[in-house]
Each structure stands twice: as C-alpha cells, then as structure tokens.
Amino acid sequence: MIHGNVFTIHVTEHDAGKRADTIVASYVSGCSRTLAAALILRGEIRVQGAVKKPGYKLKAGDEIRGHIPPPEPVPFEPEPIGLDILYEDGHLIVINKPPGLVVHPAPGHYTGTLVNALLYHCPDLEGIGGKLRPGIVHRLDKDTSGALVVAKNADAQECLASQFKSREVKKTYLALVHGEPRTDSGVILLPIGRHPVHRKKMSTFSKKGRAAETSWKIRERFQEAALLKIRLKTGRTHQIRVHCAAIHHPVIGDDVYCTRKRGKNLPKNLSLLIQSAPRQMLHAWHLEFTHPVTEKKMCFESPLPNDMDSLLNALRNV
Template structure:
C-alpha cells in the first residue's frame, strides 16, 4: 500500500512528519521504513533527518504484513466486548502481552490468534492487533484491533488523548495531597537498562494525574489517569514522588517490603480499571470497566482491618 502526503510545515524532519501523519506507527518504525527505502520525497530517497519544504510530496510504501508465525494457543480470555472491529480484554496479571526475546508462547497475542480470525497487521507479525499494552504484572482492561482501519483509529485516539485510560494502584506511604499531576520525561535508566527513569535528556514527555481514593497510613489507594502512555509510566512516576507500588520488584518497593512486610501479590499492585474510547466504525462513545482483582482486594481488606 502506497500513501502520499503533502508537507504542511516548513523545515520539519521527514521522520517526524511521517510519525505525525501515521500516528499508528512509532517513530522507530518510520525510521526503519525510511532506511529500507520505503519512503520517497519528490521521487527521491531521503534520510530521516531530511528537512521538508512546504508542499513537498512524500510517498510512503507500507510493506504487506508478513504471515504471522506466532502459533495460536487455546488460552482462556476474559472478554469484556467483541465485534468485527475490536476486542476488549480483561488481562490477567502475569500474562505477557506479546512475544519477545525468549518468550514465544503463553502471551495475549497467542491467545488472540486462536480466538480471532483476523487481527490488524500494522504492528507486524510479533504484535498483531496490539494498539497499546499493559506490563506483564499489570492486570485489567485493554483493547486490540481486528483490522487496520480500527487500529489506525484507536492509535490516533490514544495519541490525541481522546481515549481515556484509568488505573488504580496501591502505593507505599501516605500521600498528603488529595490529588496531583506528575510530569517528567521518561527514558531508559542511565545505569540499569532494564528499568525506566525520569531523565533530563532523550526522554519522552510523560504526564500522570493521580487522585487519592483511600488512606491506610503505611499505604494509599490511588486512581491514576494517563495523559501519555510511556513504558512503566505509573510505576516510575509514583516512585519518583516517593510512593512506589506495593509488590513492584523493579522500582524501590523491595526495601519497603523488607521494612513493612510483604503482601501476597505477584508483581505490582496496579490494575487498569477502565478504558473509554470512540468505536472506530460506529462513532459510539464506549466505556469498559474491570473490577478490582482478587489479589488487590485481599490487600485492601488486610489494610482496612489493621
């Protein structure tokens, strides 16, 4: 499929322009397509840092999706909603969303391939249908796209912040404020490449809104609403303000566990409680919710009965 665009900003980088035109593609994906010769400016190959002039004609050829080689698996899914365009899942804690290095089975993608006849091919053979993701040990609502039209619509809603994602989390320590906004660019941790961190250089803007729902002295139950969707965003932002998530093995929760006693939960106490979006075909505004999972409910009951 070949698409043609007219440059509408003077001196904008080619890769930045195409990322804006195709919000369903990451900038890294666009840069790969440019490097593979899939992009022309006025019929000429250019690099990603090429500066466009107004009305420059940019053509993008998106290769056909490869046949998916990830095997379908009959893994039970908690389906909240499904039609010809989207499928909304209540993801279990502990389930990886898509295959990665060393993980080729047992993922949500394996389950979706078994359950669904079609999934969008925009994100390639490893992540078919995946518009956004949840960490392995984060549970709750997420949506997958069954076709490219739905994928493009959902990705644009996330980029434009018209799709609303709300989480609940149990964090260590008493948050004094009733509500707040955490801002801080997120990028790779400077010394631990398996972690993310708030960084001064080469990070991506990230904004998290939080509201206190319940206080327990040593812990606080909070609602978090994402304005952006960076890797580990809530975990990094809450840790940054001194309130790491209960059970989080990466971001400072271990020392709290040793001091204050661990709760029985595998991974961080974080749950995607609601997702609001506009249906890609009907235009209907839809909201999907997921109840607090049993492992977090047990922690809350223990805190309430102290």
C-alpha cells in the same frame, strides 16, 4: 477501480496535492497508511508507472496502480489460552488482562502471550501491516492487570493508534502504593527516559527524558498505604511506576522501582501483609475511546483481580 487485490485510482482535482499513501489508504479497504507506504517503497504501488515516495504529492490526472499482497501468517502459533472478554465485535476486542500475561511475543516469551491467545480466539483477523496478526495499539506490563483494546483489522488499528497518539483515549488506573500521601490529589510532571545505568529501567533522571504527566487522587487511605486513582495524560513506558516512586510512594509489590526495604518500623502483621503482594498492585481500571467505525464513545471498567482485591480487604481489617 478495485478488482480483488488489484486496484487503479485516477486522481481528481479534489485529491490533488495529497500524499500518495494517504489516498491509497482512503480508497483501498483494509489498507492502512502504514501498509500503503511500505508497498509504495517496495514498488508494488506505483504512480504513473513509476516508483515514488509515500509522501509524493499527487497531481490531478495521475494514475495510481498496484495490488495488495495477501497477508502473511506471523511466526507465532495460536494457543488456546482463556480470555476474559469485556467486549468484542468485527473490528476490535477489549480484554481484561490478568496479571502475569505477557502482551506480545518477545525474546524469552514467544509462547503463552496475549497475541498467541488472540490468534486462536479471533479467526476473523484481517491483515495488519501485511501480516495476519492482532493490532496491539497499547500495552500493559506483564504484571499489570486490566482493560486493553486490540484491533482486528488495519483500519481499526490506524484509527485507535491515532486516538492514542492524540491523547483522546482516557485511561484510569488503580494503584496501591506505599505510605500515606500528605494531600488528597496531585499532578506529577517529570520527564521519563532510559535509566542512565540500568538500561532495562526507566528514570526521571534520564538525559533524554520525554515529557510525562500523571495526575492522581486518593481513593482510599490505609495505615502506611493508599489506593490511588490515576489518570495518564501521556503514555511513557512504566510511567505510573516511575512517577509513584519519584514522589516516594512506590507501587506496592514493585520489585523494580521500590528499591529500598519498606515497612521496617511497621507492626509485624502489617509489614508482612504489605510484603506479601505477589506483584505490583497496579490495575488498568477504566478505558474510554471512540469506536473506529461506529464513532460511538466506548467505556469499559475492568473488575479488580483477586490478588489485589484480597490485599485491599486485608488492609481494611488491620
């Protein structure tokens, strides 16, 4: 029984043995399992009048009572930042993120982010994790462009996050890299973790690296450069950039992982052209996932941004 934000659930034999947070999330609309767990720990949701753990195994006849507090506003301000929208409905929005746009506010970037833009653009946002905010289920680096999906409510966020965790989401990138790979395709299987010295970087030599898999295929060859189509099986921080650097074909324009001067022995016009890249030439080109409500397969392709398209055209004419 649910009245507004107050609810009572009578546990049946069918639900006996299941976790308390799971049952609350399945019966109470707009309450994710994460939010249910937090409210159970705070005592705002109780079983038989007692505070239990989120993983408490329910018994037939148990009574769950609680209320869902109204979502709190986040401390970030809505900002009228233009968005290139590939798709939108009441549950999610798919953005073609331009290079240079930070996804989430963080120290040094509290304004001018994608979250600020979404807070302005989406007045229909529902509470996620007890706060009025968009549900960021995956991210792109500031200088990486391309397709990115964002949830508008807790149910959509939980479903999309589960798809990312179980690797059901298909992500394909285009990367313009230094050099000419000897083969037309390959798979990189190197663990990724924090760099042992430079803590803001990732590395394949970390002592606590996590398994990472990147498959790549040549899409187009140039003189001392190649356009790769890249599929990620895992989603580690900076994975493509780190893996490309590890096989000695770093992403053009990547000042973090392209550590040595490239193109010294190239013709001057080609060397200047490659060095003119304003940022890492990495683009999230294709994104596939299952819609959290309709369960339809959703596929999106994000057009190349002008800077990357221009550089590719220039390389074709060298």
